[in-house]
Every structure is written in structure tokens, then in C-alpha cells.
Amino acid sequence: MMRRITSALVLATSMTLASSAAAEDTFTFEPAGALAPTSGTGREDDRVYVPAMRFPIESGPAYANSQVWGHGGNSGPKGSGQCDAENYSYPWRDNYCESRSWAMPLCPSGTGHQGQDIRAATCEKDVHWVVSASDGTVTNIGSYSVYVTASDGTRFDYLHMSEVTVKEGDDVKRGQRLGKVSNQFGGTPTTVHLHFNIRQNVAGVGFVFVPPYASLVDSYKELLNPTPPPPDPPPTAAPAAPPPPKEPTSQELPAEPEPEPQMVDSGCASAPASTSTGALALVLGVTVAGAIRRRAGRRAAR
């Protein structure tokens, strides 16, 4: 009976991302505010409070649903188990305003669950990575919680993780691993899931837990079917210049011969005498040659 109701809701409200895929594998989700039956009154709020958020589990598939009203939960079907296939199948279901005693000014009853329960691809604990939904700083680490605060003041809470990789004061990047999906609860364990909160300043209300569901749906669609990156710029018209001829490296060059030792005449740094001797010989030579030419000229005149 419950299954039939669910199917009707899916047909009416779900969004199909890949119509060719088998029904069980196609991401579908109940609308924001449609809580599990008898679990409370939801807030019908489609607003994406964190645009361009990173889905907080590294890889899909993942399943947002109630860990208390779902199979194996305290208020779940009798005799069911947390690892039942029902918990690991679509459609997703909002549980932000699910019945709790915490003050929740944005919920119709004024109280609620604060955030969203999300199961990873499988029921195994300590396997699936939780990643940061945004750049930010780790502002608190509790016995089962990690808070990351973004520069705009938005706080993201990640609960029930094991193998936490960060410490208070760390700056983290969007998509950075924070820990693994587990069942940590500071004592008696909970079911294996990530509880995820978003807290923001809301005008006229204060710093409150805001509905994370629409931001999760958006970021999950992006995880399953990423927006293609912008095309590469066209190649430049001029081909690249050919590389310069290869210079031989020093290892390839033949070894330089050692310079021969110079024979130096010590004590003969200057020799003015020989220069004047050379000049005298030149003057004498020119004079003798001129005399011979004059004599020859006189002979010819005769």
C-alpha cells in the first residue's frame, strides 16, 4: 500500500534525469516538504539556499530519506532493517521538519529535525567519503559532528562521521574529504547515514537552520550529470616557432685542452734598442735603394 502511494507521488512530482535508465536507477525525488507519512508537517520550500553547492558525499548514488521513519529506524516499519533496499532506492524524501523537539522557526510546527539524513551508495559504514559542500573553515569538532563555516557566514554541519580528516581551524576546499559516512553518535550508535545541516542568517528570523533539500537536489543532479566545462579557446593561427637548434651540453663538448705553459723571456720585457735598430736598417735600406735608382737613371740618360 505504502509502495503504491509512493509510486503515485513519484509520477506526479518527480523529475526524470535519464529516461533510458531502469526505473530503479533513475533519480527521482519527492517535493520539498513532503515528509514520510506520520513524521510531521514539512515546509514546502524550493529555495536553493546555497547555489552551486557541492553534494556532501563524494560519489553517487546517495539516498536522502528519514533514518528514523525509514526501514530499521525507531519509528520505521516493524521487523525492518536499516540496510533494506527501501532505504537505498529513490525517490528522495525531505526530512528537515520531521518531528523533534528542537526549535525550528522555519518549520510549520515551530520545531523540527534541523537538517537532512542522507545514506551513501551502500549500507557499509566507514567506506564512503563525506566532502565539504563549500570552501570554509572548520569551526567546531564535536564527538560526532564537524562544522565548516563559509566566508559568507553559512555553516555546514556534518554528523555521525568516522575517520575525520580535519581539525578545528583548518581551511577546507569545496569537495575536500572530511570523514566517512558512519554511525557515530557519541555513544550508542545511530544508523549508518550522514546528517547534514545548513545554517544561515535569515532576515527577520536570525541565524537558523534553513531547508537544505533543494540545495541537495541541485547539487546531486550536478554530481550525477556534471555541467560540461566551457569549450577550449580556438588554437592560435600562427604555428608555434620551431625550437632553437639544440646546444650541446657541457658534457657533450670535447674537453678543452689545458693551455700550454708559455715560455716567457724574463728580463726582456722592453727592448727599445732593437726597435731603433730596425728603424735604422729601414732608413739605410731606403737610402741605398734610392742611390741605386738615381745611378741607373743617369746611365739610361746617357
Ligand SMILES: [Zn+2]
Ligand atoms: Zn538526522
